[in-house]
Amino acid sequence: MKNRIIVCFMSLLGLVSCSDSNEELEYARFSDGQALSSGGLVATLIDGLYDKWRAGDTILLLHDGQTAFAEAQESGNISSFTSGISRTFTDSNPLYGIYPEGNMVSFDNEGVTVSVPPVQTAKDSGFDETAAVSVARSISESLCFQSVYGGIRLNFQMSGVTKVELESVDGYALSGKAKLKWDEQGVPVVAEMSDTSYILTFNAPNESGFLSGKDYFISTLPCDLYGGYRLSIYKDGQVADYFGVHQTVERASYITPIDLVESELVFDDPDAPLVEEERPELDATTTALLRQYQQNPTEENNQALMVQMGIRYDKVVARKKSKLRELEREAPTPDLVDEMQEIVDEMVENRDIRLEQQFLRLIDPRTDDNLDDAWMVLRGVPEQDAYIGYAPVTNAEYAAFNPDFSYDVGKDNYPAVNIPIAQVAAYCDWLTAQDASHTYRLPTDEEWILAAGHMPKDVSMNSGYVESGLTAVDAYSQATGACGGIDFWGNCWEWTSSTDANGLYIIKGGCWDSDRDDCRSEKSDVVRDSAQGYANVGFRVVRTVPNL
Numbered sequence: 001m002k003n004r005i006i007v008c009f010m011s012l013l014g015l016v017s018c019s020d021s022n023e024e025l026e027y028a029r030f031s032d033g034q035a036l037s038s039g040g041l042v043a044t045l046i047d048g049l050y051d052k053w054r055a056g057d058t059i060l061l062l063h064d065g066q067t068a069f070a071e072a073q074e075s076g077n078i079s080s081f082t083s084g085i086s087r088t089f090t091d092s093n094p095l096y097g098i099y100p101e102g103n104m105v106s107f108d109n110e111g112v113t114v115s116v117p118p119v120q121t122a123k124d125s126g127f128d129e130t131a132a133v134s135v136a137r138s139i140s141e142s143l144c145f146q147s148v149y150g151g152i153r154l155n156f157q158m159s160g161v162t163k164v165e166l167e168s169v170d171g172y173a174l175s176g177k178a179k180l181k182w183d184e185q186g187v188p189v190v191a192e193m194s195d196t197s198y199i200l201t202f203n204a205p206n207e208s209g210f211l212s213g214k215d216y217f218i219s220t221l222p223c224d225l226y227g228g229y230r231l232s233i234y235k236d237g238q239v240a241d242y243f244g245v246h247q248t249v250e251r252a253s254y255i256t257p258i259d260l261v262e263s264e265l266v267f268d269d270p271d272a273p274l275v276e277e278e279r280p281e282l283d284a285t286t287t288a289l290l291r292q293y294q295q296n297p298t299e300e301n302n303q304a305l306m307v308q309m310g311i312r313y314d315k316v317v318a319r320k321k322s323k324l325r326e327l328e329r330e331a332p333t334p335d336l337v338d339e340m341q342e343i344v345d346e347m348v349e350n351r352d353i354r355l356e357q358q359f360l361r362l363i364d365p366r367t368d369d370n371l372d373d374a375w376m377v378l379r380g381v382p383e384q385d386a387y388i389g390y391a392p393v394t395n396a397e398y399a400a401f402n403p404d405f406s407y408d409v410g411k412d413n414y415p416a417v418n419i420p421i422a423q424v425a426a427y428c429d430w431l432t433a434q435d436a437s438h439t440y441r442l443p444t445d446e447e448w449i450l451a452a453g454h455m456p457k458d459v460s461m462n463s464g465y466v467e468s469g470l471t472a473v474d475a476y477s478q479a480t481g482a483c484g485g486i487d488f489w490g491n492c493w494e495w496t497s498s499t500d501a502n503g504l505y506i507i508k509g510g511c512w513d514s515d516r517d518d519c520r521s522e523k524s525d526v527v528r529d530s531a532q533g534y535a536n537v538g539f540r541v542v543r544t545v546p547n548l
Contacts, residue, residue, distance in 0.1 A: 041082075042142045043078070043080075043097065043143040045145050048252045049125075050147075052077050053074070053076060058070070058101055062097070089140060093109050097137075097138075099134045114133050114180065116148075118175040119203070120200070122216050126215050134146060146187060149220060150249040150250050152257070153216070153255070154215075154256075155215050156213075157262055159208075161204065163201065168198040172198060172224060174200045177193065179193075188251070189251075190222060193221065222249055222250055226247065228314065229244050229247075231260070239268065239269075240267045286308050290363070293363065294363065309362075310351075313355055316347070340517075357449060359380075366379065374390040385544055385545040386447070388483060392540045395416050415473055415487070415491060416538055422530070424442060427541075439546040441497065442496055443541075443542045449522060452521040454482075455519060464516055471512070476490070490510050492512070493509055493511050493528075493537040494509050505530045506524055513536070
């Protein structure tokens, strides 16, 4: 790379000295669209996907409102071109070069506008040569061509992949028209963009698909993909999605997906909805780092584990963002977009809190010491003896405390509702009085989230009017929280001991008539007046060992 720059710089020096000598040079006239025949130009490739000229390559020259073509005379990194220009080039009126010549949109004395297409087809070179544009700006007859774009490098070991769709889940431009200017170091930079798209399609060169083991390059505008990108990989009529994070496409650089494991890709019908099918298991890398931290809990091992957990968390956020972009394009009503935007905003805003909760849950060494009782280990809380109820308190359980509490016949195992906070506290005191070894109380908002964990997107639950009212607490027992408990989402809201700024109590988990998105564990902005009981609000209890 350094050699290329030095050669180009020396060429410029030589041409400047020729100009200083005031020699009279005869050049062919530069005219609109005309191929020039006289010698005089030297062009060097600096960076990007093009590493050498081929004899016969054509570049487009732009100057003073006119265009012309010049042809490479030799093969190699540096080549002379058959053109002479009867003009004087200055900073205010320079000479521009574009390769390949077909990507120019417009130009003026301040810069040029080029395009990167939203649909690209790989060639034998491994990329779409019309998309990998290089440009040059000069005040002499020496042109140093530098790449405009970067992108993603792919190398599939599997065969049969016919198409890849790339999406910036944050909606940043991947393709479109880019007006270029040159910075103080002479590097082209994108000054303005138009007609942009955040989804780009990359097709295989033929029906048999991309060759196994070959490098392929998707060219894009320079783009910040740190917040996430999606690769939809099409094979045998099905598609698998990969989500990448923490990467940025810079000019002339091509990133590689850092953890794309082909054997872990799940292919499905292209028309299937984009959902999380289950709570994701720990991957091998996170498991290894967790074991390393448990064996040697140093700050270095802590940070390594947190970084990996952050990557996994951000991949989930990227999936949510991709779903948000999909809803923006296709949702029949704006409220669906608003709901997903709220989810994304919450996940981004509370990222550090959620990661700390996950970390505490992971490193908590406790296991359930009695699989037959109704108490689940509340992993991740400072109180190492904290347990939470397997299910919300039922009608029968609450009636044992309050014989005057009435409910419909046959609903012993339904959640107890219509109970104000004061009566909930009295019930907890009653439990404590009967148990000399434990204290009982409501969970905090954070404890409830730790117990429930992240709500799987396809979880079965009593919400959104799938039932006409409350159900037994074990009606959807196949849907378990992170602690192993049931009925965290839907059926009835649950009191917590946490309050908002106005002293109202936070309730969690949604109910039978709630939207599914209102049931997610992280939602903490729904509150109620503690002095009242509500027909759709119940509670579950935390058990701890009292401080002696």
